[in-house]
Amino acid sequence: MALRSVISRKTLGSLGLGFSHARGLQTFTLPDLPYDYSALEPAISVEIMRLHHQKHHQTYITNYNKALEQLEEAMAKGDSSAVVKLQAAIKFNGGGHINHSIFWKNLIPTSEGGGEPPHGALGWAIDTHFGSFEALVKKVNAEGAALQGSGWVWLGVDKESQKLVVETTANQDPLVTKGPNLVPLLGIDVWEHAYY
């Protein structure tokens, strides 16, 4: 879902990607933030937002595109060891792109409702599965603080069991690497670059 909205027809068209269409390889571009860089102050500074979006996320996209191109070549040549070797780069950088695309959408300025507790179906589900919103916040905080190294904390839903879960993933592993039925609802970047 998140990916499809990121690589809309409009984005592709605006870059004149006729070349890549002909080769059949889709390339990705940095999605715009749905708010200004300064809109999340004072919670998150404008400097960090700019760096995080224009440097870190952009680098993941650039390297993801490069890895996909190399993968296409390796597949065309039947170079199996190259194909396998590229998987790590695709997971890192593609994962980084997926996760950050979700992340920007999870945030919104307080003037537009950012920080308010959830209502409706989600609020009810949180109460059912965690007891209360405060309990969820406590759990997410604990998981995030306990994470060693770089990674993400997620609130997700298990499609099969219809339950809400709190999970962590390492580095840029998307939530789906923790379970094929898991769908991310909210992701918190706990790489140091997200808050340093």
Place this chain on the structure above:
Amino acid sequence: MHGTAATASLSSAFLPFQGFRGSLDSTFRLQWRKPKAHRTLITAQIELKPPPYSLNSLEPHMSREILEYHWGKHHRGYVENLNRQIVGTELDGMTLEDIIIASYNKGDFLPSFNNAAQVWNHEFFWESMKPGGGGKPSGDLLYLIERDFGSYEKFVEEFKSAALTQFGSGWAWLAYKANRLDVGNAVNPCPSEEDKKLVVVKSPNAVNPLVWDYSPLLTIDVWEHAYYLDYQNRRADYISVFMDKLVNWEAVSYRLEIAKSLAAGREREEERRRIEEDEDRMADSEAIEMYLDSESEDSETD
């Protein structure tokens, strides 16, 4: 690391590990006990060692501000959390290297591993740098670098690449690797000095080459907290400045000498043990011959 303290800490990285390997084979299980409530004597005392220079002396390459956070908050946090974790347990009172090897637990980390390894890694990192550092190594270290990497420039390239491609949090290392296999009866039929080599390795999060039984010689911290305040996302710039302006090559040379003498000492120890085993085996086979002799004597009388 200075003088005997360094020798003590490095040697204990090896000898106890051999002991542990033996005991891990025989289903040794580390007892993970919670601290006893009635104990009033607190003994866990891993220290927060300060860098061997003041926090502003690496400017402008590494700012005082980042060192205040890096040493004052991150490194300090690891020390405090480790002491809290080990007090009253079996790990309490052990040396830092022993705690690391024990908690590594062949990859199935115990809770204290991250903190213990990070304490060691950061001490090692501060001592890998010095004000006015950088330049080129010399002497035996340079000779081995040129032998094992082709040239100093090629080594720098490999080291920088490892540091740059360690995804997420971690470390890049120059290490001395003696030729050893982690198998009890493995014997190198043609051992030579060439088998012992310098290698560049990278490791994720808290892992360090002690757990692979290598001797670390130099490290660079590539967790984002190590460079973010000074270089933001520009890890490549941080690594270049580290190589050009910060590396303490004297410390690296010193660590190499210790590593070489430890490796030589272990070889002598293994040789001695092999000779002993051969002698025991020969003694056993003599006993069998005597038994056969007496049997034939009996048949003669019959």
